[in-house]
Amino acid sequence: MNSLATPSHNRQMSAALPFSRLRAPVEDLYPRLFDAILEQRIAPASRFTEESLKQMFGVSRADVRRALTQLAHEHIIVLRANHRPRVAELDAEHTRQTLHARRLAENTLVRLACQRPSVEGLKRLRALIERERQAVEQDRRGAAIRLSGEFHLQLAQMAGNAPLAHFLGSLVPLTSLAIARSSRKTHSCCAWQEHLAIVEAVECGDVCRASMLMNQHLSHLEQTLLDSANEGWVAG
Template sequence: MNSFASASHAQSTALPFSRLHTPVEDLYPRLFDAILERRIDEGSRFTEDSLKAMFSASRADVRRVLTQLSHEQIVVLRANHRPRVAAPDRELIRQTLHARRLAENTLVRLACQRPQPDDLKCLRTLIEREKRAIEQARRGAAIRLSGEFHLQLARMAGNLPLAHFLRSLVPLTSLAIARSQGSTRSSCAWQEHLALVEVVERGDVSKAGMLMNRHLDHLEQTLLGSDHGHCAVG
């Protein structure tokens, strides 16, 4: 377990983050990756000051990112308490996966109706970044980018309320993947994502729905089942 004390103590015993200046747009993925890699976990004792020192970020930026992570159910914020990483239970994970299946079955079919070249290029770029993160053993980044793929696919669908709904579900799923003892294999996620892009580009609604269901089946088996032979996907 990591243990963070006061800001002054954190400066001498900080986790191995770079001390380069961190703009707020980079702070969210770096902090989220640290949580997904369990360098910061549910047992960690951290403060705004300790994060400010570690990331060379302003207190306002740290607070903004913590608030965002709180809205995503990744971090728990309570008055007069230190922030802490959430620990979703099995039932919440089950409900989240059920909600994702309902949303993504619709979203992937809508995406097939309007596959724009720029959107497809963005999806392929995310897949390449996910693949590179896996090859470089950056597990946190790989999990986060896997989730970003699903969010970009949702944006393609053109239904903003439904895409916003999915945005509330994906980060929590990513946290569950990171905490799962059976999710050590993630190397096939990018291949499943690539297959989805190819059928969306062709506008094959039926095949896209089938692949998305299979993809989410693998995720459910990873997080709720006992079959560890499947890859973890976000």
């Protein structure tokens, strides 16, 4: 009798294994880990370790380390020698400065995007909006917040100014963390309907309308987050 298991048998065995023992794709770990932070399943005060994350997500410690390093570069996770990783803390002034920098960057980026609205870029933006809409409808708050941020980063990519897009990439994750910790239980503070309106203006090359919509969008975000910060962030 052949001792090798058949493919169907292997699939059945995999289905029977607990989630923590199933190896997840490495490229899938970052969004899953970020979503867990945004949903406060990994809370600011929690004392998690690389080993606990390895067990939680069913990946190797090296995979966990790479994801944590990426989140540390985005200032979401604080990594210090001989200390456990921890989620970054926020304060109202830092949030205010981050939002101000975003407004300066995104006003320019949306204007540049209107000058070069590529078919493929618009397609990716609409796909992100659809995923965001589904996350909101399914009450997956972490995913909705993360996808909302990815929309802004994808729009920046389409604008074609790499240094400015890179700068925005350092601001959006922090904004996502602020949204997640907001005492006002909105899904993302960045409604997918507002994103869709911006895309439609960009597609038409309507610089004035796209800029107006982006400013309104960021003003709504700023008011919500700063009001929430003044009331006090949600405890982890």
